[in-house]
Amino acid sequence: MRSDMRHSLLAVSLIGAATHAGCSEGVLSPQGPIASAQRQILFNSLGIMLAIVIPTILATAAVAFWFRSSNWRAHYMPDFEYSGRLEMLVWSIPAMTVLLVGGVAWVGAHDLDPRKPIASAVDPVRVQVVSLDWKWLFIYPDEGIASVNQLTIPVGTPISFDLTSSGVMNSFFVPQLGSQIYTMAGMVTRLHLQADDPGTYRGLSANYSGEGFADMRFSVEAVPPEGFAQWAADVRKTGPLLDTASYAELVKPSQAVAPFTYRGVAADLFNGVLSPAMQPHDHSSLTGPASQREEK
Template sequence: MRYGLVALTLLCFLLGGCSEGVLNPKGPVAAAERLILFNSLGIMLAIVIPTILATLAVAFWFRASNRRAAYLPDFEYSGRLELLVWSIPAMTVLLVGGVAWVGAHDLDPRKAISSTAKPVPVQVVSLDWKWLFIYPEQGIASVNHLMVPVGTPISFELTSSTVMNSFFVPQLGSQIYTMSGMVTRLQLQADHAGTYPGLSTMFSGEGFSDMRFTVDAVESDDFARWVREAQETGRALDSETYAELAKPSQAVVPFTYRAVSADLFGGIVNTASAADDPSQRICSTSQRAER
């Protein structure tokens, strides 16, 4: 009884760490990813558990004290055993690979989430070391804080202002990279109201450990109220304020911008693309030489 209580306590302690992780999904994408994880685990356990039991059974049967066990010193080959030994791992690979293949197509990051609600577009820029979220339809932006309406698909466009990074909200699903001069796309949805942690999962320098943000999933009325409040407070995000924001900083407290310059996100992407384009660098060098 005492050992059972200790084991139960240990299990509860270990599972307590799953309250904000991938095993506690709050959206359709994360729930589907958890199902793939459980299906893969079940397939592998269906192989691992019988293998462990068979190993113990063979060791018990062929113990020195068992006189009934047949001793076959000249045994070399058995076609049936070879078929069994190779078919089981082959079947495991096919099943796990099939689950992953089907899931990869169903959970394509660009694939729209089926919903009657109109998706809310959000543009994401990873900076050193913070996250910028631009709401193009609402004309506002926030730093290290993402507000989304419950039950509404969120259509993300993501890029990086500097180094390659990785965007991840474990309870909503689908980690995806952000890259300078490129745009990646992601569809997520929160089905339950709450606050969910988001983070960078790729080391990007000194302030990486503080590169976190919160996702608040609220009802539509609360989301509209937050948008109105954001539109009435804070500064406007233009090229000058963005240049200031883009400077490396750590542990940035969340705040909002009341307005955003038109196509700021596109300008960030295009500027990075031009900087990474060798032909642009050659043109710039020749122009300076002509001056």
């Protein structure tokens, strides 16, 4: 008996810890204007649905209680077929729910369009993102530097992302900053985010992309503007140069890559990544060794 109670308490504790961790680092703990607006849409939609679900549950319990066999006041009507008032009630409630939730989603989709710049008195920082197997490349064209699996951004400054993929379609997602968006080879998707508070935020791939998908994560370091300028200056002093040759090495599949930086970037490298000539021709990394053996 005591052992069962201990196991139950342990299970409750683990579930509570997991729930708290998810809230503290996920979409329910926004750290920017986009994520905050998305959380509000989530809460609005939840409130609308609960306004329907809760009365429905209560009404079901009330009907079951009223029409119990021991209640002689409940009328048995075996010939009942149709009631216009009931039909009106039954269909108007879901119709109203669809209209309200759909309206919230429609307004939010236009207000939070990923391509829509964030209104700010501060000029945005441009970042070019390339999803690789299985890592993330971040190029800062105005600073002339790049990093792998580490995104450093200034606090309170809009970040304008141009995103593409080296081959396999992927998905860029920083839960606490908002707006998951796909990356596709030969195409550019655009996204605008902003961090309001300093901190380290979790970034990840939200689309399965093969054997090394589990390690395809990156950290977002939100620092004060002067800290960002100092970081960029420090990066320019050390590290290799990102040119066509070093990119060809970087694009090769690798897993659990530790973050590192490039002190310089070849001119127009990002646009070169979009060309078919720089796309990797071996896509066997997606299927994994077992599938390769089957093909042979």
